[in-house]
Amino acid sequence: EAGVAQSPRYKIIEKRQSVAFWCNPISGHATLYWYQQILGQGPKLLIQFQNNGVVDDSQLPKDRFSAERLKGVDSTLKIQPAKLEDSAVYLCASSRIQSNEQFFGPGTRLTVL
């Protein structure tokens, strides 16, 4: 079974630029999560999808962050414009509906200069 795929693995941009991250969950996993992990901290949930609907985006900074999962499979997270404090690892995870177990992708390490 293929794992959660993410791209790119690394990205360096300057502040005020835009960036997009892509995630492809495990086949059959209806629930998809995007997390932000700042150095030295645990992951923080940004948005949770179930199929193509949003379950929770209460911690997503909507003035600059957006995410979509149009066909209920892969997902894109965008930051526009980026700030220095957005430097972090962005993790995608997926799970089966009503499952407690999440499977994580390798993450995208973003550096904003």
Added chain:
Amino acid sequence: KNEVEQSPQNLTAQEGEFITINCSYSVGISALHWLQQHPGGGIVSLFMLSSGKKKHGRLIATINIQEKHSSLHITASHPRDSAVYICAVGSSGSARQLTFGSGTQLTVLP
């Protein structure tokens, strides 16, 4: 909102030592997870438990639901065990969300 506290934040051990990492949480949960994160960033699930004890190789995880506390033990530690270990608790609600501790950086010296 659940608060998850891990201790210690950093731990350095000599190869072969017995290691314990602790996790406490503030409200009832559906399950507790122990995760391992290597420098590349990806996270691997080690254990998911809701009661008692689980063992996998040299790793042992225990949970005390009444005391809202869990421990991760590593026996006969090895340098390849060096990583960040993260405790995460699952909410009781239908959203199945995780709240994460800040992690324990473990370094095992040869």
